[in-house]
Amino acid sequence: MYAITVENLVKKFGDFTAVNDLSFEIKSGEVFGLLGPNGAGKTTTMSMLSTMLKPTSGKASVNGFDIRTNEDDVRKSIGIVFQDQSLDEELTAYENMDFHGRLYRIPKNTRQKKIAELLKLVELDDKKDNLVKTYSGGMRRRLEIARGLLHEPKVLFLDEPTLGLDPQTRNHLWDYIAKLNQEKGITIILTTHYMEEADKLCHRIAIIDKGQIIAMDTSEKLKNDIGGDVITIVSSERDNLYSAIKSLPAIKNIELHDSSITIGLQNAEKHVAQIVNMASEKGILIDSLSIHKPTLEDVFLHFTGRTIREEEASTKDKMRMMQRVRR
């Protein structure tokens, strides 16, 4: 049983293709992640699936409802927590929840019961009468998630759920999201540019770049596919080194980057001496060498030749956080 099916989805803004022929399925009860750098097309995809944006072409259904012809039913069956904060700062947490419940026409008794239950779930019940403007970033996100669940959606959309939060708060929020999925069986689709977040939370991950899915699987499988280990070598003579070692039989894949060479292979410790010896026989200097288990960053690098560039992302985080504070 699929919660979401997407077939050849495309979104163009003028001549620019932001989402380019995406196809995937999400099973009921799954936590599915769209991982990619800024501008990859993640938010645009989520906006189309949640009916906030019309696709240029392609098809998708959410909880069995067509996103093009059955917008109301899609909306009623999903909860959304998007990047830009939409809480009313001048209201308390309870009032924010209550307002949302009224919008969805949830009867008073049920509403009161659900609000109490959800505020407890996200551990905000003792702060329910405090104004949201006194809340920290992490508390606000938890409240947004609780609010998104008030009308009992089957699918929850989380767009960059931990954007701009400190690592401790981020960890805390991951626990809530995992708990929601396990205890309530809610299907979750989330976007992130934090590899650790995708790794920790998602049953399956679609790595997206320039509007296209470049790889999709479980985190473990994606990492295994590029070799059991990764050796990263930094050398000013990396072109020569690349030519010298590229045909070694143990090497599963080898890539040349701006400042390094990455090698995917099994049992790296067995082969590292051979690589170093070949370099020294040719008089090639190695500046540094490291061995590690593949990460999702290695997977991204493997498919795109680039890194997800956390630094750039964090500049954007800061800008967004400043916008939030100003509101």
Ligand SMILES: Nc1ncnc2c1ncn2[C@@H]1O[C@H](COP(=O)(O)OP(=O)(O)OP(=O)(O)O)[C@@H](O)[C@H]1O
């Ligand atoms: N309304 C719009 N008009 C024109 N271009 C747009 C519009 N919305 C998004 N884009 C462009 O589409 C591309 C994908 O944007 P999108 O927001 O989906 O990326 P993203 O992967 O979610 O990254 P981010 O986390 O930065 O939002 C970007 O190049 C963006 O500039």
